[in-house]
Amino acid sequence: MLESPVNMRRTIRSPLLLVVLSLCACGGSAAPGPTAAASASAVASRPASQAATPASPAQSAAAGTAAQLTIPYTAVSVSNTPIWAPIEAGLFKKYGIDAKTEFVSQSPNVTAAMLSGQTPVANQGEDSVINADLEGGDIAIVASGMTKFLFSVFSSPKIASVADLKGKKIGISKIGATTDFVARLVLSKNNLQPEKDVALIQLGGVPEIMAGIQSGAVDAGMLSPPTDSKARQAGLKELVNLTTYDVTYYQAPLAITKSWLAGHHDQALNVLRGYAAGIASIHQDKEQTKAIIAKYTKTDDPAVLEDAYQALVSALPRVPTPKPDAIQTGLSQSTAAKAKTADPNSFIDASLVDELQKSGFIDSLYH
Numbered sequence: 001m002l003e004s005p006v007n008m009r010r011t012i013r014s015p016l017l018l019v020v021l022s023l024c025a026c027g028g029s030a031a032p033g034p035t036a037a038a039s040a041s042a043v044a045s046r047p048a049s050q051a052a053t054p055a056s057p058a059q060s061a062a063a064g065t066a067a068q069l070t071i072p073y074t075a076v077s078v079s080n081t082p083i084w085a086p087i088e089a090g091l092f093k094k095y096g097i098d099a100k101t102e103f104v105s106q107s108p109n110v111t112a113a114m115l116s117g118q119t120p121v122a123n124q125g126e127d128s129v130i131n132a133d134l135e136g137g138d139i140a141i142v143a144s145g146m147t148k149f150l151f152s153v154f155s156s157p158k159i160a161s162v163a164d165l166k167g168k169k170i171g172i173s174k175i176g177a178t179t180d181f182v183a184r185l186v187l188s189k190n191n192l193q194p195e196k197d198v199a200l201i202q203l204g205g206v207p208e209i210m211a212g213i214q215s216g217a218v219d220a221g222m223l224s225p226p227t228d229s230k231a232r233q234a235g236l237k238e239l240v241n242l243t244t245y246d247v248t249y250y251q252a253p254l255a256i257t258k259s260w261l262a263g264h265h266d267q268a269l270n271v272l273r274g275y276a277a278g279i280a281s282i283h284q285d286k287e288q289t290k291a292i293i294a295k296y297t298k299t300d301d302p303a304v305l306e307d308a309y310q311a312l313v314s315a316l317p318r319v320p321t322p323k324p325d326a327i328q329t330g331l332s333q334s335t336a337a338k339a340k341t342a343d344p345n346s347f348i349d350a351s352l353v354d355e356l357q358k359s360g361f362i363d364s365l366y367h
Contacts, residue, residue, distance in 0.1 A: 003160050012177040016195040037294035041347040067097050067267055070111070072104040073123045075173070077206060078312045079252035081289065082320075083123045086278030088292050095273040102136050105205060108176045114139055120260035121271060125178035127251040130330045134338045134349055139260065139361060140349040141322045142268070143275055144252035148315040150251060151182045154231045155220035156213060162239050169199040171209040173220030178251055179206070179222040185247075185333055186240055208238070224251075226299045231303075243315070248326040261349065272352040273361065280365035283313055319362055322348040 069092075075081040083101055086092050092099035104110050107128035113119050115137055116163050136347040159165065165187070184194045192198050203212045209221035210231050220239065223231050232238065254275055261268050284287045289312075290305045299305060327344035356362050 009023045023356060025252075029287055031223065032352040062149050067129065067270075069097055069099050069121060069211060069267075069271065070102055070119055071099055071121050071123060071271075072102050072110050072119060073252070074104055074107045074110050074125065075178075075206060075224070075252070076103070076227075077150070077252070078226060078293055079088050079146055079150055079224060079311055080296070081122050081253070081277060081282060081293060082143075082252075082279050084273045084292050084296050085282050085289060088295075089288070091277040091281065092274035093269065094277070095270040097267070097270050098275055099160065099271070099274065104173045106177045108174065111137070111139065112255055114255070117257075118258045120264075121268075123252050124254055124255055125181070126253055126309060126326065127178055127334075129255055130327065130334060130339070130342075131255075131336070132177060133332070134336050134342060138258040139255050140258050141250060141253045141273060141327075141347060142256050142349050142352050143320040144317065144322045144326065145253045145320060146251050146312070146315040147246060147248050148251075149182060149247065149249055150220050150224050150305050150311050150315055151179070152224075152228050152231075153186055153220055153240040153242075154210070154213060154223050154228065154236045155214070155233065157237050159237060159239065162186060162192070166192055166197045166291065168219035169201050169217075171201050171212045171218035172202045173204050173209065173222075173283075175200065175203050179209070181330070181333060184224050184232050185245075186242070188333070189245075197282070217359055224300075225311045226293065226297050226304045228298075228300075229304040229307045233301075238332045243311070247329055248323070249329045250322065251328050253322060254320075257338075258349070268351055269355065271295055272356055275276050276320065276353075276356055276362050277365055279318060280315060280362075282283055282316060283318060284366070312358075319353065320355055321353045321357070323350070324348065 015118055023179050071083055083310050087099055087101050104113065105164045107125035110124045110135050111128045112121045114122055116130060126141065132139055153162065163273055170183055174180065180200065183200060185193050187198055194200055201218050206224055206347065210227050212218040213221050213236055244269045256268055286309060290309050293308050294300055294305055324344035327347045331339045331342055331344060
């Protein structure tokens with residue numbers, strides 16, 4: 001039986017970047033904590049070389065222990081279910097990784113933790129990886145997660161279209177986060193200039209964005225499942241559903257620092273084994289997956305959970321190979337000068353998924 005969420009509010013301090021990573025949950029209530037047994041301070045204090053203990057599957061089994069690893073996620077959204085599912089089902093441990101998860105609000109904060117050596121593996125937004133690597137970072141996307149946007153633009157009922165947002169305010173979680181990227185994409189496709197024609201207001205998280213629309217603090221905002229279903233029930237207007245966009249993009253891919261991967265190939269491969277097994281469980285066990293979504297998003301409405309599950313599986317490939325076309329989507333929207341000449345292949349490493357696919361491991365999960 002799944003445990004009930006408990007409140008968690010912690011801080012990670014990056015000694016190299018002097019960045020404070022606030023582990024507060026969206027909407028004022030804390031993110032689920034039962035699976036985040038490793039404290040944030042422990043993650044912050046250990047050096048990169050000790051972020052996870054090297055061990056082969058055979059060594060782990062013989063010793064009766066598993067290598068320890070904390071994998072942060074950055075949003076209370078079904079996009080992070082590929083991390084939640086294998087942790088809840090014990091699938092990482094099955095392959096020699098004692099994985100836990102922690103909520104770290106917004107991808108730029110997780111990126112800072114990765115670059116400072118605090119954690120080598122994380123679920124975070126593609127755009128944050130791109131921004132970091134354009135400035136010399138060493139993060140690689142190793143598994144795609146979902147390949148489509150699970151976002152919609154919602155507004156107060158008085159807004160008729162995206163064009164009506166000119167001169168108004170749109171809510172995002174944080175500048176540099178995926179909500180920021182998606183908002184800019186939508187505005188540009190509707191001939192509106194972000195920050196000039198429409199103000200981008202940072203509200204901290206998706207539930208806060210919905211609350212901001214309801215209170216009138218913003219006129220519209222970027223919402224993802226399951227919050228989008230709650231917005232429909234509350235009478236907010238869906239201006240744009242980004243699943244209709246013919247765009248490939250990684251909203252919450254699995255990323256690993258290249259330096260850690262170079263010295264921990266076998267361990268990284270075991271992380272991908274657990275991750276791939278989690279994806280298989282999502283596709284094959286709907287009720288278990290809905291229970292996991294309910295736990296992490298604090299949602300108990302059956303209709304909302306069903307909508308969230310259907311949105312998830314429609315955008316989640318069984319073989320999560322990262323591909324350059326998704327990265328090109330991010331590069332094309334970037335305002336950084338280096339993005340114009342950047343090679344999209346340099347932001348991904350498909351070798352781990354390819355190895356699992358060629359060995360027959362991924363196919364075996366569906367038999």
